[in-house]
């Protein structure tokens with residue numbers, strides 16, 4: 001039994017959905033569970049809709065209409081004029097959101113977010129299942145909320161692995177015997193059957209959960225890139241595909257910010273020794289990248305860029321030593337503003353931290369830190385992480401940059417830097 005995951009870009013319009021169905025028709029594996037994300041930019045649009053609703057904006061209905069229109073345009077292209085029952089199914093799914101939007105927001109924002117945003121995966125998976133059946137691939141749609149059981153930490157729910165495995169093993173094998181199983185990424189359900197989400201871009205993680213609990217022989221994540229590349233093509237003209245990676249390297253790369261796979265995806269697969277393939281839906285004949293427990297992968301240098309960083313230096317006003325007396329206090333303050341630390345470095349009397357520059361939170365954070373500490377900070381900073389670095393890779397990324405901080409371990413070098421002021 002294998003698991004496939006298709007992200008939003010792979011099903012962004014009717015032609016993309018036809019392409020996915022062609023890939024699936026060619027599969028030889030008898031048992032396949034397919035995890036689907038929301039279509040194209042739907043989740044971003046649903047987040048905007050949720051915010052508009054929470055802020056009592058007047059454009060709530062327009063935003064929803066636009067999302068519905070995206071889906072009905074695709075349906076018309078795939079199924080023609082409109083008497084297939086998928087039209088009603090998709091309408092009914094949206095009606096649930098319409099009901100919710102009719103009343104003023106009364107529940108917590110995170111709960112409301114999950115109830116609205118989850119609809120993207122519900123409708124995309126319904127459309128995919130209906131289309132596969134239409135073209136002769138027997139498929140059964142199943143509701144991931146009945147299988148991925150979570151706590152009620154809305155927006156970033158934690159999986160109850162025990163209940164999840166029990167539910168999946170109890171009923172899914174029989175359904176898998178009848179044909180493909182189509183389900184949703186990103187969403188789960190609480191024990192009271194409320195919808196939760198697993199965090200943005202969480203569909204990869206969903207696919208890993210299904211794989212681990214059902215003892216899949218492999219998980220394949222289909223992307224619009226040929227595999228795991230040594231840098232994001234957004235930053236480098238020439239990138240290299242990494243043919244094989246160890247679980248460990250994959251975890252390190254995603255931890256430092258490589259966005260090709262969601263960081264939580266690897267661990268469940270590693271625990272069950274399930275290989276992960278990252279392949280291109282544009283080039284399904286190509287092998288992509290294999291991530292597994294390989295002992296000696298080729299150490300191709302990889303580059304991970306994060307822009308818009310703030311680098312904050314913190315010095316106790318009373319000249320006490322930073323480690324012994326102040327570290328836990330500082331982390332407490334960061335935690336309070338939900339600011340995630342990207343790098344840290346300490347000397348005897350000062351401590352430097354870099355984080356994503358979210359203006360609102362960072363401004364408050366700096367104000368609070370300033371009560372007890374002397375603070376210096378720099379915005380507009382770039383963070384580059386190089387895994388398997390050497391001097392020439394460092395030279396390549398630091399050209400015309402002022403390096404503010406360099407942190408090196410045996411395999412990884414992190415550089416915080418700013419553009420050199422122009423001399424003209």
Ligand code: ASP
Nearest residue numbers: 037043186200201202203
């Ligand atoms: N649709 C969700 C998101 O965009 C989950 C995913 O794509 O993985 O965050």
Ligand code: MG
Nearest residue numbers: 007008037201
């Ligand atoms: Mg997505």
